[in-house]
Amino acid sequence: MNNNKFSFELLHADSQTAARRSRFHTPHGPVEMPAFMPVGTLGTVKGLEIEHVRQTGTQMVLGNTYHLTLRPGEDVVRELGGLHDFMGWQGPILTDSGGFQLYSLAKMTKVDDRKAVFRSHIDGQLLELSPEHAIRIQEALGSDVAMVLDHVIGLPAPREAVRDAMRRTIDWAERCRAAGRRDDQAQFAIVQGGLDADLRVECAQKLVDMDFPGYAVGGLSVGEEPAEMLQVLEATVPALPVDRPRYLMGVGRPEDLLQSIRRGIDLFDCVMPTRNGRNATAFTDHGRIRLRNLKYERDPRPIDENCPCAACRRSMGYLRHLFMAREMLGPILLSMHNICYYQRLLADARDAIEADLYEEFCKSKLSGWAKQEIE
Amino acid sequence: MNNNKFSFELLHADSQTAARRSRFHTPHGPVEMPAFMPVGTLGTVKGLEIEHVRQTGTQMVLGNTYHLTLRPGEDVVRELGGLHDFMGWQGPILTDSGGFQLYSLAKMTKVDDRKAVFRSHIDGQLLELSPEHAIRIQEALGSDVAMVLDHVIGLPAPREAVRDAMRRTIDWAERCRAAGRRDDQAQFAIVQGGLDADLRVECAQKLVDMDFPGYAVGGLSVGEEPAEMLQVLEATVPALPVDRPRYLMGVGRPEDLLQSIRRGIDLFDCVMPTRNGRNATAFTDHGRIRLRNLKYERDPRPIDENCPCAACRRSMGYLRHLFMAREMLGPILLSMHNICYYQRLLADARDAIEADLYEEFCKSKLSGWAKQEIE
Numbered sequence: 067m068n069n070n071k072f073s074f075e076l077l078h079a080d081s082q083t084a085a086r087r088s089r090f091h092t093p094h095g096p097v098e099m100p101a102f103m104p105v106g107t108l109g110t111v112k113g114l115e116i117e118h119v120r121q122t123g124t125q126m127v128l129g130n131t132y133h134l135t136l137r138p139g140e141d142v143v144r145e146l147g148g149l150h151d152f153m154g155w156q157g158p159i160l161t162d163s164g165g166f167q168l169y170s171l172a173k174m175t176k177v178d179d180r181k182a183v184f185r186s187h188i189d190g191q192l193l194e195l196s197p198e199h200a201i202r203i204q205e206a207l208g209s210d211v212a213m214v215l216d217h218v219i220g221l222p223a224p225r226e227a228v229r230d231a232m233r234r235t236i237d238w239a240e241r242c243r244a245a246g247r248r249d250d251q252a253q254f255a256i257v258q259g260g261l262d263a264d265l266r267v268e269c270a271q272k273l274v275d276m277d278f279p280g281y282a283v284g285g286l287s288v289g290e291e292p293a294e295m296l297q298v299l300e301a302t303v304p305a306l307p308v309d310r311p312r313y314l315m316g317v318g319r320p321e322d323l324l325q326s327i328r329r330g331i332d333l334f335d336c337v338m339p340t341r342n343g344r345n346a347t348a349f350t351d352h353g354r355i356r357l358r359n360l361k362y363e364r365d366p367r368p369i370d371e372n373c374p375c376a377a378c379r380r381s382m383g384y385l386r387h388l389f390m391a392r393e394m395l396g397p398i399l400l401s402m403h404n405i406c407y408y409q410r411l412l413a414d415a416r417d418a419i420e421a422d423l424y425e426e427f428c429k430s431k432l433s434g435w436a437k438q439e440i441e
Numbered sequence: 442m443n444n445n446k447f448s449f450e451l452l453h454a455d456s457q458t459a460a461r462r463s464r465f466h467t468p469h470g471p472v473e474m475p476a477f478m479p480v481g482t483l484g485t486v487k488g489l490e491i492e493h494v495r496q497t498g499t500q501m502v503l504g505n506t507y508h509l510t511l512r513p514g515e516d517v518v519r520e521l522g523g524l525h526d527f528m529g530w531q532g533p534i535l536t537d538s539g540g541f542q543l544y545s546l547a548k549m550t551k552v553d554d555r556k557a558v559f560r561s562h563i564d565g566q567l568l569e570l571s572p573e574h575a576i577r578i579q580e581a582l583g584s585d586v587a588m589v590l591d592h593v594i595g596l597p598a599p600r601e602a603v604r605d606a607m608r609r610t611i612d613w614a615e616r617c618r619a620a621g622r623r624d625d626q627a628q629f630a631i632v633q634g635g636l637d638a639d640l641r642v643e644c645a646q647k648l649v650d651m652d653f654p655g656y657a658v659g660g661l662s663v664g665e666e667p668a669e670m671l672q673v674l675e676a677t678v679p680a681l682p683v684d685r686p687r688y689l690m691g692v693g694r695p696e697d698l699l700q701s702i703r704r705g706i707d708l709f710d711c712v713m714p715t716r717n718g719r720n721a722t723a724f725t726d727h728g729r730i731r732l733r734n735l736k737y738e739r740d741p742r743p744i745d746e747n748c749p750c751a752a753c754r755r756s757m758g759y760l761r762h763l764f765m766a767r768e769m770l771g772p773i774l775l776s777m778h779n780i781c782y783y784q785r786l787l788a789d790a791r792d793a794i795e796a797d798l799y800e801e802f803c804k805s806k807l808s809g810w811a812k813q814e815i816e
Binding site: 108109110112113114115116117118137138142145146147151152153154363364366376379380381383384386387388390391393394395397398399402 | 483484485487488489490491492493512513517520521522526527528529738739741751754755756758759761762763765766768769770772773774777
């Protein structure tokens, strides 16, 4: 750890898998891991009042540097008290660096060793992002964890392009670290290297030499198969230190989370619960439910009678009606349910690891999802 | 009262004005009056989880018969437990009859003495609504208070057209009453008669002769001046019995509510708090705030530091950002604030009436709103 405001406790290592039960301390409180962060892109987890976010069991949320620098701008956020006060979330916050959005969202992005130049997806304005700038923005936002700027590329890609992006990511990590000024913000480095195990290990080792307080695996969920992603984790995670949190960026489906925890990952973020919720799809132990389906029109049952969320106090018939009538409450309730589902899944995973029952837990959940309705 | 599941208590009559403090008992609990009902058009107060509706201080909500019969259909609502269970609101519910929507929303509405024939505003389907049918729908919905079907026309209108609609409204009230089967649902009659005091009084007297458990003043807020509306109330209210609730339909601005309470009205509904909330306009004691205004970009103050709602735990700068970024949370928070504002206004009005201070209260509020920013 580079300062004493952050610390990582490894509480229990599962006896059968690489899963671990841990706790990460931040200036805004601890995070029980493995943990899932809902995505609060623009200073709001879409559709959820902040008290509702807390009620889902969420411990830490993610904010997007790329989005927040465009709207409202980090100066506005800083003037309004930083991201915690701005959005009213007094728990831990992690901000990404913008690297992924430069790949996925910005227009005409050109990257050289110095910086990325791109056009805003909102108004086409020509903008730049360097490692130093990404840290400056995140320090203005005041997140607990800042991510270094990485160079994300789509897969598959030629090995030389993957190597080039990896090399640049390492170089930028060093520059980010040198640019950091806040002792109440920890920087996590990001391992790149595509699907190439050797490049991933090489990248991990070089970043580990720099002694970051946490490590992320980035550049996944960009078009590869789930099995390929897991192979990358199997190669990469052993190269990371046991005494630091490990964060798999932008992942994923419930099954991806459990499979990744099994391979030693501690932290996740993903838009799936909220994006699916807005689109009338609910996660359950028996797979996904598409609530627009006519068969739910008169269904008096809740999505999940064991779920404590507000959506599960209503019938599926009511929820379907809200979506058919395009009422805002449909996306609101289903986003709440899906985040709640993810958080309960992670809480149960933590319990299973502590009890040395993770393998059984994993199998039981995976078999439930496997039975899901044909889509 | 036509049955013993409903009763009306007149608790205090203001000494200086016609304002009254009263309580209306329904099978789903009492309503402290004067009271304001948020509009839950399609079984949801737009943007608000039902617990949030309760937190605003709301006692009773309104559902729209026209909207609910089109989507999801009253049979679906009935099968899913009736409107209370459907939307999860266990307090009192009033449903309107569809009369206003036949005027304002349906297409090509043709009304004769038997019924109204119209085309759905959603898919153009040819539909009918008779007084008997309006009651059948509302009994399927299971609201506590059902409104009789009335014939609403736009103003100004020729006196003969106004008289014709009034005569039909009286006739239809009688048919609604004859069609009622549920003893846990009270029917309120609706006084029509345009801006003509004589017609209003004539209509009121005929309806009072039928001994309804409550009376509404309808056909206002359809294009007339506020002063004209108040003149109609001054003519109509004295013709209504003191021992029944008096409901002014579809009104209105905060100033309209206070002026109407002053003239003896007990109950209101209006889409203004939610519709304005969705459109970035907040109600305050100093008038309306348009949150998209650039001057709020870095404003750290809440809309109203004395307001207990969730929106007022955030800065105006944050709320503005949500609207500029088109985040759902903007409409959600501002709808909460506006309903909360209306409910606090009504609660304060009730206190003022009890203390015989309504006139002072009214003047103080009206002068605050008069100072509002030029729009």
